[in-house]
Amino acid sequence: MNEPGIEICGGAGGIAVALDALDVAAPALRAVAADLADSAADLALVLADPALVAAALVAPGRTACTGADLLAVAGPSGLLGTSLHLRVLAGTVAAAAELYRAGESGARQAVEGVDRTAGLVLGIAVPTVVLPVSAAAVLGAAAVRTRPSPVWLGAYVGSVIGVVRELPSRAGPRVDRVLGEHPWLLEHSVAGAEGLVVGLGLGFPPLGLYLADRADRAGLRYPPRTQAEAVSVVTAAGGGHVLDESGFEVEVRAHPVSTAGWRPPRGVSDLVAADGPVSGGDHVRVTGIPLTDGRYAWVVDVPGTQTFSPRPGTNPWDQTSNQLLEAHERTLTMTAVTAALSDARARTGRGATGVADPVLLGGHSQGGITAAALAADPVFRAQHPGLSHVVTTGAPIGGVPVPEGVSVLSLEHVQDLVPALDGTRNPDRAGWVTVRRDLRGDLPGDLRRLPDAVPTATGAHSRRLYESTGALVDERTATDPSLLRWREGAGDFLDAPVDALPAAGARPVVVDYEVRRVRPGG
Structure with missing residues (x-):
């Protein structure tokens, strides 16, 4: 319904x-x-x-x-x-x-063909637009270098970055609103990413040679055939300087949170709220909810992107992790979340291998991608075999191979550009429910007054708006068969008793984990 x-x-x-x-x-x-x-x-x-x-x-x-x-x-x-x-x-x-x-x-193959062709044309056209800006720098560097390298190609890439930096002050707000009103533009542009990468190489042959060389060194196929392969080629093009966290390791520090006055989550709005009972804000929060049979139900809240720097730094919730996740590669943030859940479970004595306490992973934006990637990760599932649910908001996870046995609930706004960044829609299957909300004319009065309210694309990504969408989901659950079935399956996480202790001495456990990316021995 x-x-x-x-x-x-x-x-x-x-x-x-x-x-x-x-x-x-x-x-x-x-x-x-x-x-x-x-x-x-x-x-x-x-x-x-x-x-x-x-x-x-x-x-x-x-x-x-x-x-x-x-x-x-x-x-x-x-x-x-x-x-x-x-x-x-x-x-x-x-x-x-x-x-x-x-x-x-x-129909899907036909649309993919159109997207790929559009990306190819756009990729060929972009160098013609940007080259006049960087012609002097590129030609000067090329005069002293006969083979492609990041140094002289950096002049070209730098000119592109310079143009992009000017967009927010000149065309940014207009582009933001156009994308909010016509979200299909970005969806189809991203869906043709493999064509775009090939087109860039054809439009500027030195860049094409460089991409082919970096792809060959990384054992990747070039030209790429899929969107994920295109993302992997772009990642490899960083040459270890950007969008690459090899040579790093992850450090996880636990900060137990007082449970005085704590209340268990009661619906989707609680699971997705920025200040809800299971939200850790900028940290990974692991919440253990005691059940009547002595088990714990574990809710893991994974934070979203906190910095967009392409250079990997100490904060791992960055563009490097975004890029690696979209390339379907394992990230240090995934390692950190796995370790955090293991640590929290050990604090209750429920951390032994094979103990299948129910686990729900959730997150907004990059946090949602990480949650879905963990559900698809055999390492995580082996350590936490009770994984049963994933809840995401504003996250591009349609291409993540989440197993059939994991129940997925995805909340997306039509005007939000982020869920479209993987270029594919979520699968229609028994264990995957997608709720898409068109925000035009569908905002409560207090939210319409927000400075970043829709129909802008960035405003539609607001976590506060997704909380209101979660509340709508809770209202519709009783009348929609898909939401009702999902809610029945999530009872371990949402139906915990409030007044009675389910097991002798059992108490809720809430731990926030600070995650840092560090050099070994640093």
């Missing part, structure tokens, strides 16, 4: 579940058809029964009526006809499911 401004996809009420039901229905209809055909044959054999033949000699009229009745039940207008009808229906149901999947796949 979709209310104005809210679109709910996937989950128990999603198309994938309906197609799965059709897959089950088709063979079931065939089985019933076969049973009816067998029954029709059995009735037909009765007509040849010697006793019935003998009865015809004594009472031919009544026997004839009986035979006619048997034929009516077993024949074309009875069991046999119904059996044939069900066989045709089974074939139609199976064909409908296959045709829908084929049509969806064909």
